[in-house]
Amino acid sequence: MSDKSDTAKIKKFNNSKLKKTEVQEKNPLPSKEMIGQEKQAGES
Template identity: 60%
Template sequence: VPAVTMSDKPDISEVTSFDKSKLKKTETQEKNPLPTKESERQAYESFLNFGNAQLFVRSLAKM
């Protein structure tokens, strides 16, 4: 059985003949954009309102 040997140097013939001008121009977009200051403020206010509503309901339950 003949031994399979690999060259010490990789075959870069495809890389050297690569034509960068054939690439298409693309526009990238964030899949998960960071929240805006406004959305953070709304989330925080919603959180505060929810907490206040729970306190109110608990105070009614104690009556």
């Protein structure tokens, strides 16, 4: 029963009130070069 009221609230939501934010990736994935260097370091 409450699902209907929730969807109505979502449809009425005004997303223009939201603040714009800059997304920064805190833990980026390593590049192929970095992975290769780590493999070489581990083998020797």
